[in-house]
Amino acid sequence: xxxxxxxxxLHGNQFSKKDIDAIIKIASNFEKELKKKDSLTxxxxxxxxxxxxxxxxxxxxxxxxxxxRLGGGVISMGSVESSSVAKGETLTDTVRTVSQxxxxxxxxxxxxxxxxxxxxxxxxxxxxxxxxTGQHPTQALLDIYTIHKELGSLKNxxxxxxxxxKNGRTVHALVELLSLFQARLYFVxxxxxxxxxxxxxxxxxxxxxxxxxxxxxxAASESRLIYMTRIQKERFENLSEYERVKGYxxxxxxxxxxxxxxxxxxxxxxxxDEISPxxxxxxxxxxxxxxxxxxxxxxxxxxxxxxxxx
Ligand code: NCD
Numbered sequence: 355x356x357x358x359x360x361x362x363x364l365h366g367n368q369f370s371k372k373d374i375d376a377i378i379k380i381a382s383n384f385e386k387e388l389k390k391k392d393s394l395t396x397x398x399x400x401x402x403x404x405x406x407x408x409x410x411x412x413x414x415x416x417x418x419x420x421x422x423r424l425g426g427g428v429i430s431m432g433s434v435e436s437s438s439v440a441k442g443e444t445l446t447d448t449v450r451t452v453s454q455x456x457x458x459x460x461x462x463x464x465x466x467x468x469x470x471x472x473x474x475x476x477x478x479x480x481x482x483x484x485x486x487t488g489q490h491p492t493q494a495l496l497d498i499y500t501i502h503k504e505l506g507s508l509k510n511x512x513x514x515x516x517x518x519x520k521n522g523r524t525v526h527a528l529v530e531l532l533s534l535f536q537a538r539l540y541f542v543x544x545x546x547x548x549x550x551x552x553x554x555x556x557x558x559x560x561x562x563x564x565x566x567x568x569x570x571x572x573a574a575s576e577s578r579l580i581y582m583t584r585i586q587k588e589r590f591e592n593l594s595e596y597e598r599v600k601g602y603x604x605x606x607x608x609x610x611x612x613x614x615x616x617x618x619x620x621x622x623x624x625x626x627d628e629i630s631p632x633x634x635x636x637x638x639x640x641x642x643x644x645x646x647x648x649x650x651x652x653x654x655x656x657x658x659x660x661x662x663x664x
């Protein structure tokens with residue numbers, strides 16, 4: 355099922371609809387299995403290495419949880435300051451070294467294209483957990499899994515993607531997957547944080563209906579799904595520009611009350627101020643369920659790339 359055995363996971367555009375169907379099916383089987391048992395043995399003896407050159411809470415812990423729930427082991431480089439990266443080791447030397455220990459590598463790095471560079475240097479599967487402002491394909495897959503679970507289908511989606519569409523790698527990956535299902539997309543951002551032109555024009559060329567707007571309320575009132583994102587402060591060269599756009603779009607109880615339509619709200623997290631905590635109890639607020647889904651999807655991906663799917 356699925357043909358990810360031995361493959362790297364680097365970009366949202368590498369998946370077919372068939373791959374996504376397989377991933378959803380396998381993840382949902384693991385989700386069911388974990389209702390019966392705490393952990394499985396499918397990846398016993400296998401080792402995952404996590405190399406995180408940028409901060410992470412969910413992605414790293416979620417991969418580590420996924421591997422351990424499948425009976426595998428985890429090794430971690432730890433922080434950049436505590437590893438030989440601090441001595442000036444190159445990325446390729448580091449991954450070549452780690453590939454002597456592990457069966458699969460998960461990497462997050464501030465440079466766009468770094469995950470592919472790592473993948474080209476080693477024979478084992480490399481999974482991109484975020485390369486600068488580039489891609490974050492496993493987040494996109496868990497987003498799709500969540501949408502499928504929350505809405506029951508991936509058909510006829512109307513989605514508002516909101517916030518820092520310029521620097522947000524999660525949206526860059528997610529649009530690739532949504533485009534396979536012909537979703538209708540609103541890109542809601544301040545003018546300075548619009549979706550990169552090459553991504554938007556590529557989607558349009560493939561017949562995807564896109565509307566770019568600054569009017570969040572209007573877009574939200576026509577959407578079934580709202581995908582909020584954080585303004586990516588660390589990517590700004592000029593902090594006064596960040597101060598200008600921070601807090602530009604916020605969902606709070608008042609905003610929700612003003613909407614007549616039912617919406618499901620997703621967010622890759624961490625949030626800063628774009629969703630107020632009062633919204634968390636709204637039935638469509640799915641972002642913590644989304645976090646949990648990440649474990650099942652990453653279990654599926656690890657089992658698939660390691661060729662251990664029953
Ligand atoms: C995202 C990331 O690192 O790109 N976080 C995540 O992996 N869930 C989103 C963000 O940092 O805003």
